Amino acid sequence: MTAPHKGEAPSGTGHTHGPAPEVRVPEGPVPEGPVPESLAHEGPAQGPAGNGTPPGDTGSSGPGSGSGPDSASGPGPDSDPASASGPESASASVPGSGSASGSGNPPAPPAGPRSRGPERRIPFPTVDEITRHCLSDDEPETVHVEIHLPARPEPDRLRRAFAEAMRSHPRILMRQAPSRWWRLRYEWVLTSEPDRDPVSYPGGTLEEARRRALTDCPPLESSPPFRAEVIEHEGAWVLLVTINHTALDGPACLRVVATAAQLYGGADNSPAPPPVRTPVKPRGVGADREQQPESTSHWTRPARVAADTLHPGAPGNGMLISDLPLPSRPPRAPGEPSQYTVNDQLLVATWIMVARWNQLHEEPMRPVRITMPVDDRPRTADMAIGNGTRLVEVTFGPEERELYGTLTASGAPDREAIARLLRATAARTRALKAADRPQLGFSGDLLTKPVLPVGLRAAGIRALRDAAGPWASSTLLSNIGRIPYPLDFGDAGRAQAVWFSAPGKMPRGLSVTTVSTGGRLQLALRWSHARLDDAAGQRLGALFARALASTSHTPQEAGPGTAPEGTGGQGNREQPHAPKEEPS
Numbered sequence: 403m404t405a406p407h408k409g410e411a412p413s414g415t416g417h418t419h420g421p422a423p424e425v426r427v428p429e430g431p432v433p434e435g436p437v438p439e440s441l442a443h444e445g446p447a448q449g450p451a452g453n454g455t456p457p458g459d460t461g462s463s464g465p466g467s468g469s470g471p472d473s474a475s476g477p478g479p480d481s482d483p484a485s486a487s488g489p490e491s492a493s494a495s496v497p498g499s500g501s502a503s504g505s506g507n508p509p510a511p512p513a514g515p516r517s518r519g520p521e522r523r524i525p526f527p528t529v530d531e532i533t534r535h536c537l538s539d540d541e542p543e544t545v546h547v548e549i550h551l552p553a554r555p556e557p558d559r560l561r562r563a564f565a566e567a568m569r570s571h572p573r574i575l576m577r578q579a580p581s582r583w584w585r586l587r588y589e590w591v592l593t594s595e596p597d598r599d600p601v602s603y604p605g606g607t608l609e610e611a612r613r614r615a616l617t618d619c620p621p622l623e624s625s626p627p628f629r630a631e632v633i634e635h636e637g638a639w640v641l642l643v644t645i646n647h648t649a650l651d652g653p654a655c656l657r658v659v660a661t662a663a664q665l666y667g668g669a670d671n672s673p674a675p676p677p678v679r680t681p682v683k684p685r686g687v688g689a690d691r692e693q694q695p696e697s698t699s700h701w702t703r704p705a706r707v708a709a710d711t712l713h714p715g716a717p718g719n720g721m722l723i724s725d726l727p728l729p730s731r732p733p734r735a736p737g738e739p740s741q742y743t744v745n746d747q748l749l750v751a752t753w754i755m756v757a758r759w760n761q762l763h764e765e766p767m768r769p770v771r772i773t774m775p776v777d778d779r780p781r782t783a784d785m786a787i788g789n790g791t792r793l794v795e796v797t798f799g800p801e802e803r804e805l806y807g808t809l810t811a812s813g814a815p816d817r818e819a820i821a822r823l824l825r826a827t828a829a830r831t832r833a834l835k836a837a838d839r840p841q842l843g844f845s846g847d848l849l850t851k852p853v854l855p856v857g858l859r860a861a862g863i864r865a866l867r868d869a870a871g872p873w874a875s876s877t878l879l880s881n882i883g884r885i886p887y888p889l890d891f892g893d894a895g896r897a898q899a900v901w902f903s904a905p906g907k908m909p910r911g912l913s914v915t916t917v918s919t920g921g922r923l924q925l926a927l928r929w930s931h932a933r934l935d936d937a938a939g940q941r942l943g944a945l946f947a948r949a950l951a952s953t954s955h956t957p958q959e960a961g962p963g964t965a966p967e968g969t970g971g972q973g974n975r976e977q978p979h980a981p982k983e984e985p986s
Contacts (some may be wrong), residue, residue, distance in 0.1 A: 462681070467970075480797040503602060512598065523579060528850045529789045533648045534578075534588055534622075535860040536867055538907070539716035541930060542619035544902045545652045546612070547643040547856055548723075550660070552895035554639045555666065561601045563666035564658075568596060568626060571658050573787035578622040583857025590649075593625040598631045611656060615644040615903075616719045617927075622646060628655055639894070647789075652902045653777060653882065654787045660887035661783065667892020674886050677849040698797035704771035705876045706914050708763035712937035716931035719906045722943040724925040725899065729917065729954035742828035745881050748821050749774070749796055749831065752879050752914055754809055754949035761810045769803075772796045773910075774874040776835055781886045792832040795875055801826045816950035824953065828924040837981040871909035878913040880904050883920050903928045914946070923950075 535545055568575055575596060579589040600620075604611070620627050623672075629651035633640045645655050664671035729747045734740050753770045775791040801823050806820045849863055881893060882902050889897035897919065901925035902952045903915040911933035918926045927943045934942065 407547060408459035442852045471797055514644070522592040524592065525852075526590065527789065528846050530590075530648055531588055531850045531856075531859075532863060533789075535863045537648065539721060540932075541905065541907045543905055543907075544615055544619050544648040545645040545647050545655075545905070546615035546721070546901075546926070547611075547645065547656060547659070549641040549897045550635075550642070550899040550902040551639045551641060551891060553893065554634070555641070555891055555894040557601070557603055557632075559629060559666055560632070560662070561599060563631065564601050565596070565599075566665050567658050570783070571659050571787050572653070574628075574650065574658055575625050576627065576976050579623040581621065581856065581976045582857045583860075586852040586856060592627075597625045600626055601632070602629065606633070608633050609641055611642045612721060612723075615642060616721060618644070620644060620646045622648060630659075638898075640807060647905060649789075650787060650793060651789050652904075653779070653781075654785065654790060656885075656887070657781065657783075658786065659784045660889060663887070663889050665893050667842060667890055667894065668887065669890035669892055671785075671887050671890055678917075682765065691721075696800065698769045698771065698799055700770055700771075700795070700797075700873075702769055703872050705756060705760055705768035706909075707764070707877060707933060707942075708760045709933050710763065710941075711931065711933065711935040713935055718936075719938050720929050720931055720936045721903055721906075721932065721940050722925075722927040723901055724927070724943055724947065726923045726947055727952060727954075728923050730956075732955045742824045744832075745883075746828045746831060747950065748826055748879060748881050748914075748916055748921040749827050749949040750878060750953050751946060752821065753798060753802070753823070754815075754952065755942065755946045756876050757806065757810050758949070759945060767806055770798060771875040773833075773878045774834075775878075775880050777907045789968050790943065794832060794837070796834065798823065799826060799830070820953055821922055828902060840967070874909045876912075877910055878904060880913065881914045884918045885917060899924055901926050906930050909934055912942075 404670070533543060554650065559751070572592065572594075575593045576590040577597065579594060581588055581593045606774070611631050614631075619631050627646040629644050631642045631644075633642055643655060643659065643754070645652060661669045663669075671841075689741045728744060729751075731744070731747070732741055749772055752772055756770045757767075772795070774794050774796050776794055777791040779785050779790050805816075805819045805823055808816045848864070849859065854862075880902070885897070885900050889900070891897075900917050900919050901924045902915045902917055904915050906913045906928035908930050911930035912930045915928070925943070927939060929939050929942070
């Protein structure tokens with residue numbers, strides 16, 4: 403028989419109480435917000451296409467959500483966030499004030515008991531289970547969320563605000579039930595109170611906290627599956643949240659943080675209502691739907707980001723944090739849809755980055771394939787908490803082959819070639835977002851059917867993942883989009899910048915995560931040390947910044963009297979300086 407998977411909890415661990423009656427709950431969406439305790443008996447959070455967020459995303463990534471205008475997630479307006487301003491690129495540091503933290507904070511409120519009454523259990527959704535099967539000690543499955551504030555949140559108030567926010571979103575209070583390999587499902591235990599206080603003021607530097615976010619995953623055996631650290635950084639303060647991606651994704655946790663901000667400061671943190679995106683009208687007589695351009699076959703082995711490291715096989719992830727200007731877009735007439743979105747510009751910039759990087763490393767041409775999370779959940783107080791995005795794969799079709807030489811050539815970019823690739827990519831992403839499919843495709847649902855014991859399914863899924871590794875996508879792009887909440891912490895101030903990062907696990911070995919706040923684009927590049935060392939990761943980040951700038955529409959192209967979308971009339975110069983980077 404197959405031995406239990408490494409890291410599987412032995413029977414009886416994770417509890418300090420005796421056996422309790424169990425209530426098993428069917429899967430289904432969970433309403434969130436200030437709800438009666440009885441609603442905590444509902445099933446797991448699900449997106450419209452299934453349940454959970456795929457590993458590495460987004461996701462969650464990670465995972466790619468947000469109600470922003472050009473998020474990789476579902477419908478949103480075509481208009482961009484506020485105009486990009488300030489220098490072409492800047493560091494992520496935020497000026498502000500605050501006193502030193504560290505020891506001497508008020509004691510944490512006592513954690514709740516491990517169980518009160520009957521245990522409420524729900525089976526792992528599809529994405530949670532597959533992520534759990536593929537866990538690796540070398541590359542922890544963490545999502546990092548970094549919120550920069552101008553002043554220090556008061557520890558006791560912040561702890562109380564988080565405790566109340568978790569009660570308002572009871573689905574986040576969960577831990578993995580002890581399991582044996584012969585059982586048919588992993589299960590989450592829904593707890594009425596946290597097992598531990600997730601908020602801490604550990605002292606030290608932001609760089610140290612970022613390293614912890616990449617190496618120390620919150621345990622699944624303790625509720626809740628995230629931690630929130632408050633760190634002083636260059637006179638300002640950073641709320642750094644680390645999430646176990648097996649349990650939930652970044653956008654779901656950010657919803658809880660927004661509730662905590664409202665409870666802490668009293669300011670309204672309701673999400674901004676997303677304007678309706680102008681639909682693209684089909685062209686041609688008798689056309690009833692837009693035809694998706696030809697795509698690259700999924701049976702074709704995609705390009706892999708060329709390895710560049712002095713330490714092959716090194717464990718863990720590296721990360722680069724950058725602050726970039728938003729790329730502008732062509733103007734549009736009232737009532738007409740945009741030719742393409744910022745998300746499409748990010749996809750094309752990622753294609754250029756991978757293609758040019760591989761050319762510099764003398765790799766043969768292969769098609770670039772990008773995995774993109776799509777999230778259709780509302781950002782209101784009843785947002786489904788858990789892993790809620792679905793994955794789609796973006797390819798670049800015949801345009802990729804035809805334009806490869808032009809777009810990877812040295813010198814100034816060919817604007818017409820980039821515009822052609824942007825228009826074709828926009829048509830593909832519209833079709834992909836509109837498609838109705840399970841989160842990990844039909845194969846993911848099939849692989850997690852509770853027919854065989856969970857230990858046997860785990861061994862099969864890991865073997866299949868290893869065998870299919872050469873066909874995995876080139877990279878993951880998770881565009882969270884515009885942050886819909888003010889994240890106003892009252893006397894601690896409003897969030898001035900926000901970063902997300904999704905795991906950069908092999909075989910891809912690279913993830914690109916973007917967020918838009920204050921008319922700027924916050925970029926987190928995260929890579930596996932088995933593929934890139936930190937010096938190579940910084941060079942790759944500078945290459946992405948140049949590639950993104952090359953997708954920006956210039957005022958000269960717009961013509962006199964017009965202003966490109968998303969810049970308030972201020973165009974971006976073609977070649978910005980490389981960002982001031984903060985490697986971790």
